[in-house]
Amino acid sequence: MSEKLNEVKPVFRMWLVYRGKNVLGKGGADLLKAIEETGSLSAAAKSLGMSYRYAWSYIAKIEERMGEPVVFSTRGGRGGGGGMRLTELGRGLLRLYRRFENLLEKAMEQEARR
C-alpha cells in the first residue's frame, strides 16, 4: 500500500434543500445560529465579520426559497436595527442542519479511528 494513502483524508460538505433549491449551508446555519445567540441581526453579522447588508440579503434569500419567514423582528422595523429572533421554521431548519452535520461528523470520526 502506498504510504501516501495514509495522508489522504475525506472531507464533506452538506446543505439542506427544499424543492430542489439549496436553502441552508454552513454560512446560513452560522448566521441563524448567531441570530439565535445574539438576538440581533447587526450583532450576528458583526460576530461573523459580515456586513449588515450581506447578512440581510442572506436571510432574504433563504426566506424567498422557503416562501416563509425564518426570522422576525422583536421591536421596530425589520431593517431598523431592532431585535431579531428565529421563527419556528428558522429554528427547525437550524436544528435539522445541525442534526445531520453532527451525524456525518461522528460517522467520519468513527471511521477515521478504525
Add this chain to the structure above:
Amino acid sequence: MSEKLNEVKPVFRMWLVYRGKNVLGKGGADLLKAIEETGSLSAAAKSLGMSYRYAWSYIAKIEERMGEPVVFSTRGGRGGGGGMRLTELGRGLLRLYRRFENLLEKAMEQEARR
C-alpha cells in the same frame, strides 16, 4: 412545526484531499471505477460520456496532486489507446472514496428513516 420542514432534505458531497488539495471527488471516482471495469481509458471515457482527452487530463491532474501514478498502461504507450489499469495507489484511493461515501449514505438513510 412548519409543514415545509418535512420537505427539507439534507444533501452532501464528499471528496478526498491530500496535503490540502482535492484529489478525488465523484467525477474522479467514477472515472477510476470505469477504468477498473473496462481496462481501458478510451472505453472508460466513452462509458462516462467524456472525451478521451478530458479523461486523460483528469487522470493527469490526480497524479500531479498525488505525485505518483494512479494508472499504468498494459500495452503500448499510455496515450496510444492501449489497455489501462489502476496502480495500487489508484485502487487505494478508489476504495477509500467508496468506503466513506458508503458510510455517509448509510448514516443519512438511517437518520432519514427515524
